[in-house]
Amino acid sequence: MKDEQHDNDDGPLWALAQRNDGAGFAGLFDRHRPRVYRRALSLVTDPHDAEDITAAAFYELWRKRKTVALVSGSVLPWLMVTTVNLARNNRRAAGRYRSLLSKLPRSDEPARAIDAEEIEIRQRLHAALQELSPTDAALLVLTTFEDMPVWQAAQALGLKPPAARVRLHRARKRLRADLHDLNPSIRTAPEGTF
Template structure:
């Protein structure tokens, strides 16, 4: 079925491309949310991904099994470009005079999360991964792609994907443990006040420590 749609997309059939959007837009959006932590930005990523996919439709492999790796690969490039643009924007803002501080009420919400420390530690650990490791982790663990599909998405050899994923998992375990120790040490030295700011990412709910295992492993 998808092979027939691939041929139609390559030929510029907008109806077939609309079917591709219906089939894969949710997966692209989920991936973008997890990579950016921003729902609104993720929606922009989806739009840009499918615009780029339409522009590159002639590159669709007519014999492939699924278009999801190809679309997630495009989304990865869109996110990279978005982050570069965001860094340039932040650099420009840094040159402006500082604004008056505004109270952050998000801390009241984070206090309701039982594993807030672990979430914050996992978020900090994820941010310390190299971008290439974070991308492989997101594709293989969050999106459930196998090594071959992730390699297709990133345009890298399967061996590279496998080694990056292994390294990402090891570093996440190590970095998360270090962040937890540091956070608890700081907490014991400086008892928290009524409201305490805790870093939180909207990418994954629940125990973020489980993120270091693949989806297949956690579903056993």
């Protein structure tokens, strides 16, 4: 009995973990992860959520390792309380999300099917955007698809507005050339004010 109690004593591993020893913390993780996961799964029923809660509980244990005290030589009680609290937070967040979704307006029209031609256009547009530099592609997406003023997109990308306008002009010209057979109409973004 004494040997079994000694085997369940987290003291030596906890002392290592408190001194930033990853191997000591890994030992605690290996020892307690199955029970923490089972408890999380009993509280949320979704295996993915239970995995996230388990990971978050151990993350919190690591983060608070300087202040967490052992209970009867074990960190398991602290982990269990943390797991219960994380599961409760998970359920509340899921409830808020469901409530939000239920309040969103719904369209009575069925979703429109995407035809083969539209799929081809999207694929070609994606390929053409991939040929641009990341900055030019982002500039084009922000101004053309997201209706962001050029000056605002420039600021988001760390560019001066005049440089952004030149880059945008070149990107549009290149996109028109790449997609010339589709007769693209790339509308210009509003300039906005400073």
